[in-house]
């Protein structure tokens with residue numbers, strides 16, 4: 001095995017274990033794992049579609065980042 005799967009974290013489950021796209025995937029997935037907080041009520045918001053977020057608590061639908069709300 002030439003691939004350093006440990007080093008690339010969550011991206012290790014996919015194909016080749018090297019290259020920039022894998023590093024970027026890790027960054028995105030780490031941000032996705034943290035709670036996405038609704039800017040209106042502070043509760044957890046859900047991603048409805050790309051860049052569209054829906055808060056169950058206050059019923060608001062708003063735009064945000066494609067994969068996560070705040071950086």
Ligand SMILES: [Zn+2]
Nearest residue numbers: 038041055058
């Ligand atoms: Zn809300």
